[in-house]
Every structure is written in structure tokens, then in C-alpha cells.
Amino acid sequence: AQSVTQPDIHITVSEGASLELRCNYSYGATPYLFWYVQSPGQGLQLLLKYFSGDTLVQGIKGFEAEFKRSQSSFNLRKPSVHWSDAAEYFCAVGGAEYGNKLVFGAGTILRVKS
């Protein structure tokens, strides 16, 4: 079955440090890949998405993600984390093989320490 794995449930980084959140997927063809962020008590906001072309995509709030087909990964990165980045981050995959619906990973909670 198609699935999305976010191996890290929690990550804590210091403010100003770099960040990488991992996401792996299982999918036969090239998937459509998304990263969403959920702040406490809020809905989900799209950070960035990948459909095709350049495998390094830029998103909002200084985030970027790189699609690596050989590793079936779509990891989210940020060079310098701000305290306001503390939230939960969800990787999601869409496409015809998923019945044109989004399948979400379990999420990674990011804590930022000052």
C-alpha cells in the first residue's frame, strides 16, 4: 500500500540552527509532494509543493525541500530556524496512484529552544 513516513515524531533545534525534517514515500510513479505546517490550534498551511522539474523547491517562510527519486524522499530544510517555526509539520503525497487524494504522514513536531 502507498504510504508516507515521517520517521521523527519530535525534533528540537536551537534558534538559529539549521533544520531538516525527513519524509519518505512509497509510490510507483512520480508523485506530487507537499509539505504543510500546522501551528497549535490552527489549520494546515501549505509550505511548498513539488510536481516536476527542478528537484529543489522553494517555499514560504524560508523553507525548501529536495525531491530525491533514488531515495524516495522529500526532506524539508531551513538554514536558520526562528522561534516562530515551532509547529507540527506534515508531509503529504498525492497523485492518481493515491486515488487523487492526499495521503499524509504522521507529522513531526518541531520545538525551538532559545
Place this chain on the structure above:
Amino acid sequence: DTAVSQTPKYLVTQMGNDKSIKCEQNLGHDTMYWYKQDSKKFLKIMFSYNNKELIINETVPNRFSPKSPDKAHLNLHINSLELGDSAVYFCASSRFGTGEDTQYFGPGTRLTVL
């Protein structure tokens, strides 16, 4: 203007009751969705409507009945509420409902069944 809105934001009710959650989007999108986020923050799609027509119906108890009076509204009615229905329910919308579409999420409705 709020793009995707849900009411109510919080809903506390007793087991066995019937309740509804309303969703409206002003983005002009053709497709709307209901997701359930459980206590472990796992987000799973329940239903999807495209131009008032049901296109995705996941394995959801038939106590849950979505209704779409027009393409800007998708309501969720739940009969005979059970403790396990306690969760946050998110409404979302997208332009076409295809796999590459960006989905825009509402703020969520936290349902607590006592």
C-alpha cells in the same frame, strides 16, 4: 476574508447525540474535503465532493453523512456520536480535485464526545 471557514470551532456533546459541522469556502473551488485528525495528530481523508458530487468516500461509518448543497459548502452530519468520534475535523478545498491540486484547509472543529 477567510478562505475556508468552519463552524463551530469547538463542539462538546454527549454520546448518542447528533451533530453537524459546517464548512464554506469562498475560493471558487470545485472540490471540497473532510479530514479527521485523531488524538495522535494522524490526518486521514473521509470524504471529497466535486461540484456537489461525492467522489471520495473512505471507510467511514455510515453514521457520518456529508452534504453539499452547493459547491461552496460541504457540511458533515454525525449521528449517534461515539467516544471514538472525538477528534479535530478539518474541511479543505481545492480547485479541481486532482492529485496535484493544492488543498486549502479550514481552521478545524474540535469535537469532544463525553
